[in-house]
Amino acid sequence: MTAQEVVFTLLGAVAVGSAILVVTTRQLVHAALWLVVSFGALAGAYLLLTAEFVAWVQVLIYVGAVVVLLLFGIMLTRAPIGRMPRGGPDDPLDSGNRWAALAVALATAGVLITTLVHGFSDAVIDLKAEGGGAEPLGASLFRTWVLPFEVLSVLLLAALIGAIVLSRTDIGPRDREGRR
Amino acid sequence: MIALVSLTIALPFCAAFAGMLLGRRLSRTLSARALPAAGSAAPDAPTTPLPAVVPDAAPAPGDEARVPELSRLAGPDLALRRLPRNGPALIAIASTALATLLALIVATTVWLDPGTREGTLTLVPTGTVDIAIGLQADGLAALVGLMVCLVALAVQIYSVAYLAEDPRYCSYAAFVSLFTAAMLLVVYAADLLLLYVGWEVMGICSYFLIGHHWEDRANSRAAVKAFLMTRLGDVGFLIGIFALGIGAGTFSIGGVLDAVPDLPAGTLTAATLLLLAGVAGKSAQFPLHTWLPDAMAGPTPISALIHAATMVAAGIYVIARLYPAFWAAPASLTVLGIVAVISMVGSALAALAQTDLKRVLAYSTISQLAYMAAGLAVGAQTAAVFHLVTHGAFKALLFLAAGSVILVAGSNLLGRYGGLRRTMPITFWAMTVGYAALIGLPPVSGFFSKDSIIEGARHAAATAGREGTGDTAAAVPDIPGGAAWAIYIALLVTVGITAAYAMRAWLMTFFGEQRGSFQAREAPALMTWTVAALAVPSAVLGFFGLGAAELRPHLVSAGLALLWAAGGGAAAYLLWNRDPARDPADRLGPLRTVFDRAFYLDELYAALVVRPVRAAARAVVVADRRGLDALVVGTAGWSRRAGGALRRIQTGNAQSYLTGLLAGVVVIAAGVVILL
Amino acid sequence: MHALYPLVVSALLFSVGVYGVLARRNAILMLMSVELMLNAVNLNLVAFDALWRDRLHGGQLLTLFTIVIAAAEVGLGLAIVLLVFRNRKTVEVDRLTELGEARRDPAEARRGADAETSAEPVAAAREGDGP
């Protein structure tokens, strides 16, 4: 086990552990904050995998934007503060099919890990700190991947318009009498 | 020649559609142009929906209300003035007149140069037996065709006045035209299937025309009844055509008749019997005759055209047309004879007791058609066709004259007339000629034709059973002697009854005191003169028969018939003379009701056919509801219950759906991992 | 570094996300779980990018794309969640069952399946949609 593997194991443990906390915590905001921890650990994992630029984009977008958005949403939907009582059909966080979900999740993990272990038991990543900077990525993005990039911008535009239409209450389908 | 014939058929056919599509517009155009010329004349286009003249069987409560309208009709003869502005009538009359002219040319040609002219316009290949769209003109077809055209022309002209205010004149005239074309098609057809086409088109036209005043429920019921009864016979007719056509290997009439000697007797008998069913339906013979009296619900000109002169004659015409086939099947002729005997005596008796003038004439039509059928049954084909023609003339006359009387009196009922002799002299004399012809008094046409049939029957009765006596003038079909004798006697008896009911109707209409409250005057000129014109052939047509040997009067038959006629007429007169205000039929006592109801045949049908069928239908409904519906509904219930069980899964909870979905994906992926 | 480390972490993360999506009834928690799954995919992409030394950096670029799409997805998803919250006063996804068969009390269920009453909550939601 190399030092990198040790560090990666630690980071992975943090990521997976905080992810488990995200899906099991009884407090809504804690879930979002554990999500920050998980994403941060993942950013560290990206750094280890020499994907430097991706790591900081991860922090910028996920931690800086997505999580703030999620927190914003949590606050707007009036999440109560504090630990929520676990119990029955009125449990505000977990639905009834928790055990089925657990079974499916475990089965998914089993299948995925089995497949991966079968397929990549002898694959070794040769880490060289060269490919993860902004320059090679930029060059590749604007040469080879420019079409998907542009398509992505269209997608973002659509998402932008969609979000605006969804959240504005003063625009909507006209009813039959012509008033809003 | 064939071109002329086809033109004769096509003219009314096209006129029917032209009248239907363009009639109103033509009326409007004509009245628009006539308006400045007429000056102050009120522009009443025929489209104006005015109350129609509905001659109904029951004494309508609005009889008095109709008097001003009638006086308007009778006074200044508006109908004649209006004719130039009546678009549909113009189209119909012009085309019918032209068709008549063509039919006359055809008839003249055939008369001058006898022989069959045949032509095939096109051949429809069907895979087995080809259908030829062909026409033919021989003596028979030319004669009957001419008769049809003339009667149709008379009816078209007559209708202009009779239905002057009818809002549906357009469709009326069109259907009469279409009917004429169909009848002509039957007459001139050289192919059985083509004939059948005409036959069916006549049926549907008849339906529409009987139900012309469909606002009254009774009229539409009568139309439906006529349609269904004739359809019933038509089924047999169609199968008979197929039997003949398949047996002979061709549908061409000439080909079928040529093949008759080679056909097996069974096939021939079966086919002709089936054809008889259609004939009985169309020609209103027992037991399918009950539609005809009810069909009097239609306008009177329609009764004259369809139910007296042409359509009912189609059945007789078809037998005459296919006579060799019938000749070869004596059993069918025997059946025809017996049917004729029952029809003629029964309907004559029924006519004796009717209170409705048109129904008297309707039953007399059945009776007279039975004469023709009897004539055909005993082998007197020429005589039968001769009677067909003369009957066409005098029955059209009688009906149209009756229409005039009805229009003037505002009622169909005999009991409302009386004393019209002086006020309607032309109608009176014309109708007298018609009745004389109906009875068979010399020297009018009916005498000659009826006499020759009676003579044929006498000859058949005399020679029946005796083989090999081929020396007499007319050959005799091989029917049993008893049947021949029955026909002969029935013919004579019917002459007597005919005289009685004709005398009764004549006396009750024109003599004695006026019983109804109406303003008696002559009918509109257009109608009166049409009737008068028809009286001429009714009177003199008989003399044309003198040219043929078998149509000349024979002393014995004529004497016997005249004796019977005199007896019947005298009885009717004596009964009437005791009390001219009363109906002589009242003397019949309880029999009167029986005759009036035509031996309760409608009730019998109701009891034997209608009620069982209705009961069966109810049973079927019950079975359907309790059995089949219950099964179907039960199926729905089961599937609903099964669906209810499955529906529990359909919770609307997206997460459980997703759980199932992902579980499925995992299972599949696991399967793939394990198997591969 | 052995390739299995990132791959196993990614698989575990994905499974945790699956559990979250299936087990959490709060819509925002579901969104977070979806983000976890997306990140698992990202980790996989980056790992394979490094494993196969992709000269075009398809893995990392695809990760960038995914991150961008995830941001858009969260934006839209939150808009939808807020709209739902505004109309229903709840963000619990398993309460939003208008598309399912209407739940009935047993008496009504016994009477038969004739009365289809499922249309009412939808209509009510429509009314709440108003100004």
Next chain:
Amino acid sequence: MLELVVKLVLLAAAFAVLPLLVGQTEHKVMAHMQARLGPMYAGAFHGWAQLVADGVKFVQKEDVVPRAADRRIFKLAPAVALVPYLIVLVVVPIGPDGQVVLDLRVGLFFALAVMGVGVIGAIMAGWASANKYALLGGMRVAAQLMSYELPMVLAAASAAMAAGTLSLTGIVEEWRWWWLPWQAIGAVVFFVAGLAELRRPPFDMPVADSEIVFGPYTEYGGLRFALFLLAEYAGIVVLSALTTVLFLGGWKGPFLETELGWLWTLLKVFALSFVVIWLRVSYPRLREDQLQRLAWAWLVPLSLLQLALTGVVKVAMA
């Protein structure tokens, strides 16, 4: 290794001193701008030890956590708010030739990403206080961050584009004097957006004491409140430093760049900090809609304009 330790110690010292300096300056500058003296007694000379005294006072205060609050997050929030600014300083160069703790290749990105994290501290504080004013303040923080993050990143991207590198040291090395007019719009946008992210007046809606008491910090007292204050002043320092590095040429000056580069940097940072204080005193607080309008209707288009201008000039030069 030793070098790194020395640098870290120096960094810690700077982080301890610079915000205090800014704070003291704010006290005095504001006072003089408002025609009063400000702190005069602590430390005898013009109240130089005022903030030290404040710190002592804060430390002595009782550590109160509301009963309904989410205790752990409540306690964690000040640290989350403060630490990112400390981390950002790691990549900020103050002089040429490695006068920086860590020269990251994507230093700009790092700085922006980590600064974004700092906002979460305020949101956490607002939510965890279990107080409706605090919650409102937290939501305002989030909304403000969402709006101003975009023009800030775009303006920074303009500088990175102009320099052709994401490394902060690289950007300063590439800087020329004519960047001042060229990147002027970007500089203004970056600075204004940064101010908004710091929730400094006139962008202090989230902590508007007249409306929502003190926003996310309502329930805080004692040392934790001091940490938030410290975070604010550290934020001012970081923002000024980043603006200096990106748009004002960092250590570059008219003379003695290699020897006194760090001095130039500090000078520029202090000048910008003075502007921040000046703005606080000069402008009234923006209303919420004015705030959003400024971001979306002015800053974003302006930053895009700057980006286009930078691109055009770059292409023209190349």
